[in-house]
Amino acid sequence: MNGSSDLQKRREEIVINYFRMVDAGNPAVIDIFTDDAQMFYPKFGFAVGKSQIGAFAQGLGRGIASLEHEIDGFTVLSSGNYVIVEGAENGRTTSGVDFPDGVSSFGLFCNVFEFEGELIKRTHIYVDPDFANTHAEGVAWGKSVQDSIASM
Template structure:
C-alpha cells in the first residue's frame, strides 16, 4: 500500500472513531490495537479497553449526547499519525447544552498514532469543563469572548 493510501485509510479510521463514539457503539474498540494507549484530560494516561471504558462511563455520567460533525474538521495525516482539530456539541445529563462557537467548551484536538491499520494511541486535548464549573479559570472574563 502506498504512503498516500495509508494516510487515506488512517483518516477514514479516525472518522469512524468519531462516528462510533457518538453512537456509543462498542464496535469502536475494534478500531484499536489490543495494547493501545490513550490520554484524556483529568484522567491522564491509560491503556486498553478496560481503562478506556472507565473514561466512557465517567463521561456518560455527565454527558447525555455528544455530536462530532467531521464534515468541517481539519485532518492532517503524516506517516503513522493523524491530527484532528474539530468541534463538538451536545447535551449534558442535567439538560444544559454546549456547542463549540457558542459556549466556552467544545473545541478539541486529537492526535492518533496508527499501527497495522488500527489505532495504537490517541491523545485527546480539550477542556472537559462541560458544566462551566471552573469559573476561576476564566482569567480574562467571559464578556466579549468568541467561542
C-alpha cells in the same frame, strides 16, 4: 496511488469512523484500538489498554447525554503513523446543559492519533472537559482579560 498513500487514506477513514462511533455511543469503537493502546484526556490522565479505555468512555458517558462532532468541518492532517484532527463538538450533559455555551466554552478540540497498521495505538485528546461550564473559578481571569481587551 501507492501503498503508503492508500494506508494513509484508510487511517483517515478509520479516524472519521471513530468519531461517528463515539457520537453514536457504539461500544465497538474499542475494536479499532490495539490491545495496549494509550489514551490521554485532560483532567483524567492516561488510560492504557482496551479495558481502561472502555472504563474511561463509560465514565465520560455518565456525564454526557449526547455528543456530536461536526465532522464536515474537520481539519484532518496525516503524516507517517499519525492522523491529527482539529474540529468542533456540541452536545448536552446528563444534567441538561447544552454545550458549548459560546461564552467560555467553544467546543473546539484536537485529537492526535498514532497508528500501528490499521489500529489506533495512541490517541491524545485535547479539549476543555468542562462541558457544562461549571469551573468558572478556573477561568475567572479570562473574563477580566476579555473585558480589558474589549475596552481597548
